[in-house]
Amino acid sequence: MINKEYSYCWLPSKNDKSWIKKVNYLKLFKYIYLSKNNKFIKEEIIFFINKKNINFVKNINKANLIFIINNIYKNEEYIIKYTNFKMYIFSKNNTGFLYALFHLFKLIKLNLIIKGKDFFIREIPSSLIRMIHHLDNVNGSIDKCYSGNSIFFLRNSVHYNLNRIKFYCKLLSSIKINYICINNSNVDLSSTYLITSKWLIQLYQLYNIFYKYNIKMFISINYKSPIIIGNLNTFDPLNKKVIKWWKNRIKKIYKYIPYLGGFVIETDNKYLDGPSYYKRNHAESSKLIANILKYFNGILFWKCSIYSEQNWKNNNKDIACDIYNYYNKLNGLFLNNVILLIKSGPIGYQVREPVSPLLGSMNLTSQVLELQINQEYTGQNIDICWLPMQWKYIFNFDTFIYNKKSTIKKLISGKLNNIKYYGINVISNIGDNYNWTGNYLSQLNLFSYGKISWNININLNNLINEWIKLSINNNNKVLINIKKIILNSWKNYELYTSPLGTGFMVNPKNKYESDIDGYEYNNYGGNYHYANRKNIGNNRTFYINQYKLYNKKKFNDINRCPVELILFFHKIPYNFFLKKFNKTLIQYIYDTHFKGVNNIKVWINLWNKLKFLINKKIFLHVKNKLIKQYINASNWCNKINTYFFRKSGINDIYKRKIY
């Protein structure tokens, strides 16, 4: 079981003989010097190579590999220096050590260490918080995950397969993810009990694993716990009994799990009642918990998730406005160990949305950008969709909050506002599927996330190359063909799905297949396209006002508004001329959809050429996914084109088949 998992990811397997040979040849691990006798590092080394080859020596001169701990280095920083046939690793503590070790493993695997050829590597993170959030429920199911069931929980217990969890920590650690939230922030009834003794004993097992890999563990808690667990008749954050209850409870939690990172709280959404019931705002509501957490150096992640009720019959109500409207005015009112989790877009997780105006706008409150890698609306581990291309567009968005170049990149690197915490959180795509992510190529989304959150300026081309070499092989044709597919995949997903920022033209049940009116006549959780026979889109005057002056002007001006988002911001006629693309809107819709489908045909061709060049199982697995993606894309294309042809009555100028 575990072996199976090993062989389907970017980390080398215990049994990977070629890799062991290489290590032996370099003799790197034969004699090891540790400036402190560190148990964890030993374990790691022993895990990856033959035990018999290792000697821990006291003498630095005799060693091939020298680990030196020194306080002069920054937290998480590490240096790898190869000189005089010796390998040196410097870091402040265990964390840097661990990261360096994985870095070293990678260099060996990729043949980047050549005997006698010196080099020097120094790494420091660009983001403080590089978090992954699992939407696992204690019954073993996972919300919005398309790769199986939980690896943490099974039928209301911690999962018996701790080995898999350990290996998962290695995966995370190898890409330097340092925060994890292990359960769904929409805390269901059973999961609410995670903070009771029965569970805390078990959670300690998990905590103990994460701890070794420098991963701070967080749990999502239910704001209504005082009622559900405590049998109080209120959960009003200003009620004395409630405050006392939380004090005792959190004390208890930290008694079981001394270095727990803290909590994630989502509340006041369509699933969970929240403090708004007592007319308390989220600043004062978070204060209650954050105040207690301070005693334990705990952090509270607070999800920005207040949306008003939608009404398809009333287009003055626009949920895109809600998040900014609610939270921006609370700037500075949150305690300094509270971090807001803010979704990249104002509604949520579409293939293309404008960047949320809340991001960066609260200069006195810590904020973390939240992204999805579970691909809820971007292919669900069936369709290939490499998300860093989307992130690039988000990172480069200029908020103009201070002046030019007030980018999101600066926000998540802690360079925009003088706030304590900064970084990124992603919704996990990990399940108990043998290849972890359902579609093997989706692993690259996780891999990329780790790499990018560590180094926001990383070269994406190299990043893909590295993953392919580590996870598949380094044949040149393999590299070229897969990269062609990957690099184009996000843009292509955008081509064959909802056009130009409309989003949400999906079946509300599965959020995957095309259903143009799926959300159009519903009062929950979508964007309305308002398409009639003349035009389509949403005139979002109110929403645009939430942006800073320059952006406001740009988005308001139909001729300067980014074309990719024009239907999100404006209602325009089907024959509106898109200068950027030199065609009308309707022709753009037809063209992109035909092109999107056609590209997947090309991908299938590219993939088929790898038949004898890669692992057979991976070949067939991805081929199968590509065929499903082709069917999905064809359905999208046919439905969208037919829908808008019937509505607009305007012919495709190339006379292609529209039904």
Add this chain to the structure above:
Amino acid sequence: MINKEYSYCWLPSKNDKSWIKKVNYLKLFKYIYLSKNNKFIKEEIIFFINKKNINFVKNINKANLIFIINNIYKNEEYIIKYTNFKMYIFSKNNTGFLYALFHLFKLIKLNLIIKGKDFFIREIPSSLIRMIHHLDNVNGSIDKCYSGNSIFFLRNSVHYNLNRIKFYCKLLSSIKINYICINNSNVDLSSTYLITSKWLIQLYQLYNIFYKYNIKMFISINYKSPIIIGNLNTFDPLNKKVIKWWKNRIKKIYKYIPYLGGFVIETDNKYLDGPSYYKRNHAESSKLIANILKYFNGILFWKCSIYSEQNWKNNNKDIACDIYNYYNKLNGLFLNNVILLIKSGPIGYQVREPVSPLLGSMNLTSQVLELQINQEYTGQNIDICWLPMQWKYIFNFDTFIYNKKSTIKKLISGKLNNIKYYGINVISNIGDNYNWTGNYLSQLNLFSYGKISWNININLNNLINEWIKLSINNNNKVLINIKKIILNSWKNYELYTSPLGTGFMVNPKNKYESDIDGYEYNNYGGNYHYANRKNIGNNRTFYINQYKLYNKKKFNDINRCPVELILFFHKIPYNFFLKKFNKTLIQYIYDTHFKGVNNIKVWINLWNKLKFLINKKIFLHVKNKLIKQYINASNWCNKINTYFFRKSGINDIYKRKIY
């Protein structure tokens, strides 16, 4: 439990004292003479009245109530004669006796027997087969039923509550239903085993109950049984092993259940593989089973359910053509103990469909009309929809197969073709809900079905009156208000849902709520409306050709085609002028939808006036349903009107609110 059930239906309860008083007053049951000593009848009598009041006498002169069996009467016929303060009942056998007894009960309950006022009643059925088909599965679930779980099966056994089943038989018998199929014709894996010993022992229990009430029991069997149960590697009906297997199996079944009615078979549909896999047609496929059934005087009901694959992108493929195309050419090739079950419409179960051209067209093959009372597409026991108004339209349809007046009514009364079997089958609306049908008013659909299939010319007005008096009370306001709701209910459902014969504008998952494009871009089981910005509907030239000359001409002519079905047969512009309604198509759509919603407001008003006139529980129950219906109708109205306004761009001339 049982008492509860008693009090929520049209049969009097054991404890209904006013009714018992009446009987005592009339002294009808004090001395009873039976021309044969019949156990079943005795049981019935004892069941309904106080035991102590009954005396069975040998002397006809002493008796108040005289039952006389005589071979001169027809099967199922009965006569009730009241003369000289004595009540006489004549019939051929037990069956007529039973029906007469229930008739008598009703007369007493309704105060229609006045001491000394003589009368004479003679009843004979208009249809031979008056069948009810339960889509129950042995796990206890029911397909397409909206009133709870099975009353026959519970967790893969016959239900322990046999008393409820007995009472159900009384209900059926009181409305003279004489055939029942107890399980789903889409036989799932577990239900396939109904014909194995383990189950047959249990089924005998059910059979034994039905038998007493003159209800012939049928079971649905899986055509693939030779593979599933028999472990053969084929179910080809011409294979000798398969034939031998069925011979042994059916022999076994009849050993356990000697007078079993026979089987229902549905096969070759989207759920069940069928003999078409071996390229056998349904005539030769049914022959195999029917041949064996003949030995046991068994009947085989064969469901006409072959549909080709649909394709929304290809409007030359029309599933409306399929049933006629496939079965008509097999006329005369079925054995004479095979009865075809033919749905009233070519696609299925919509509020309005044209009558299937197959009905009556096969002059050498027995055919039974199939209707739904489970309201799959007509309100699902939430919305009130009294179906006999639909049936009236179906019964009066003139097929012109021989000449004028070749109506469906004649077909089901055995007067159209010289075929052995004729009648009606309905899909049951019965579940384990306390009031049997989910919505109390839906009981009237079952009640009416029994009454109408017995007497096709029954006065519908009287029928409703009778039900209200038996099931609620005979207050004049109650009668008037409820009748107003009931009589208008089918037509009103048509008003606020899919317009003019389009059908299927529902959410494919629940088949209840409005989803105009729900089936439009799908390849399964619906009708396409093909609405674009100019027109809507389906030009059905191929399909129309299946009708006889006169109908063909009528349906083909856009000006003579029944307006209620115009969008089923023709694609017409939104501004097409409907002479019958003196308005354009689009205005008709707007008007009917606003009107449909408004009518329910009126109904709620009518119902509220009954607050102190009827049983409180029934009052609140129906009120609740009406409110749900109002919400549903409003949603339909808003979605349909908005959809077609956006598509057509044509304003409502009355400027009502469209979104």
